[in-house]
Amino acid sequence: MIIDRMQVRLTRWPLKMTRKHGVGDVADTLPGVVVSLHTKDGLTGWGEAAPWSVFSGTAEATVAALDVYLRPLVIGRDARQFARILAEADRTIVGHPEAKMALDMALHDLVGKALGVSVAELIGGVFRESIPLSVSIANPDFDADLDFARARLAEGIRLFKVKTGFSTHAEDMSRLDRLAAVLPADASLRIDYNQGLAAVDAIRTLRDVEAFRPAFIEQPVARDRRDAMAEITRAIDTPILADESVFSPEEAVECVRARFADAVSIKLMKAGSFARGKAIAAIAQAAGMPCYGGTMYEAGIALTAGIHFAASTPAMTLGAEYYTSAFVLGTEILANPVRLEAGASWLPAGPGLGITVDETALKSATVEAQG
Numbered sequence: 001m002i003i004d005r006m007q008v009r010l011t012r013w014p015l016k017m018t019r020k021h022g023v024g025d026v027a028d029t030l031p032g033v034v035v036s037l038h039t040k041d042g043l044t045g046w047g048e049a050a051p052w053s054v055f056s057g058t059a060e061a062t063v064a065a066l067d068v069y070l071r072p073l074v075i076g077r078d079a080r081q082f083a084r085i086l087a088e089a090d091r092t093i094v095g096h097p098e099a100k101m102a103l104d105m106a107l108h109d110l111v112g113k114a115l116g117v118s119v120a121e122l123i124g125g126v127f128r129e130s131i132p133l134s135v136s137i138a139n140p141d142f143d144a145d146l147d148f149a150r151a152r153l154a155e156g157i158r159l160f161k162v163k164t165g166f167s168t169h170a171e172d173m174s175r176l177d178r179l180a181a182v183l184p185a186d187a188s189l190r191i192d193y194n195q196g197l198a199a200v201d202a203i204r205t206l207r208d209v210e211a212f213r214p215a216f217i218e219q220p221v222a223r224d225r226r227d228a229m230a231e232i233t234r235a236i237d238t239p240i241l242a243d244e245s246v247f248s249p250e251e252a253v254e255c256v257r258a259r260f261a262d263a264v265s266i267k268l269m270k271a272g273s274f275a276r277g278k279a280i281a282a283i284a285q286a287a288g289m290p291c292y293g294g295t296m297y298e299a300g301i302a303l304t305a306g307i308h309f310a311a312s313t314p315a316m317t318l319g320a321e322y323y324t325s326a327f328v329l330g331t332e333i334l335a336n337p338v339r340l341e342a343g344a345s346w347l348p349a350g351p352g353l354g355i356t357v358d359e360t361a362l363k364s365a366t367v368e369a370q371g
């Protein structure tokens with residue numbers, strides 16, 4: 001499994017929808033990064049980074065991290081040394097979790113293919129074959145979103161996450177009201193503020209939205225306002241989910257110590273490797289905090305990696321949002337797209353990530369390639 005070539009591609013994914021989150025509103029296109037590792041005996045391992053400038057970092061910096069700093073750590077190396085290579089990556093470059101995650105994904109895809117086992121089997125064993133799918137309601141055209149919600153309900157989807165805090169509280173209440181009227185009794189409503197509330201007034205605002213009995217309220221205030229997160233967690237009956245406040249296992253430990261949330265959103269792009277994602281899940285589980293599978297604007301490679309992660313991680317009990325390639329991106333780079341069925345995303349069969357990349361589609365989304 002000796003790696004003799006690494007390709008890094010900067011991509012631009014076209015978008016089918018406009019998204020509003022308070023910060024980082026997106027329309028038209030978003031940048032992404034795809035990496036492939038090639039062995040002498042003809043195997044290819046795929047990885048993807050989905051940096052989002054307002055959340056984690058930039059695609060351009062991710063390309064530089066992979067191309068300039070991480071490339072020397074993998075060329076000529078055996079892919080089975082992934083744990084050592086990732087430890088070296090942490091010593092070589094600070095931060096850049098998306099770049100490290102893309103590399104880890106590609107290494108695991110290679111090793112899985114070489115050994116004839118899936119990534120889920122490689123990183124913990126298959127605990128579940130499917131993960132209940134949560135879709136986000138973030139279109140500024142709320143009528144379009146109600147149609148979107150009705151269509152997803154008809155497909156069996158039951159988890160709906162409303163993005164709030166980017167407009168007035170009155171408008172949020174009206175959107176929640178209109179969506180709640182559409183949802184059947186077996187649906188689960190979740191609310192995500194994406195850090196949108198001012199700490200000074202957050203508790204009063206959240207007491208109002210509790211009337212909709214959401215399953216959880218995600219990241220009401222800014223990432224670093226852990227004091228306010230802790231106060232909110234104590235004051236509000238609805239479970240509070242930490243997203244931006246918990247990137248790493250170290251932050252998960254702080255979350256448990258300060259009890260600044262009741263549950264944790266794990267995104268591979270925040271964690272920086274499967275192992276670090278697993279560490280966050282273990283810390284959360286030991287503290288009695290359930291986990292949710294979040295995403296950035298991910299195409300099929302990263303989403304499939306998320307499915308392998310959630311499928312092999314018992315603590316991921318709150319569902320996951322592995323749908324962007326189907327509903328948000330205007331291009332599909334997998335010949336076997338993520339399977340969404342019966343309100344869930346499904347673990348693909350086959351070794352490694354179990355994906356076949358459509359290299360023509362990938363090429364047409366590629367802006368520049370290195371290596």
Ligand SMILES: [Mg+2]
Binds near residue numbers: 192219243244294
């Ligand atoms: Mg979030």
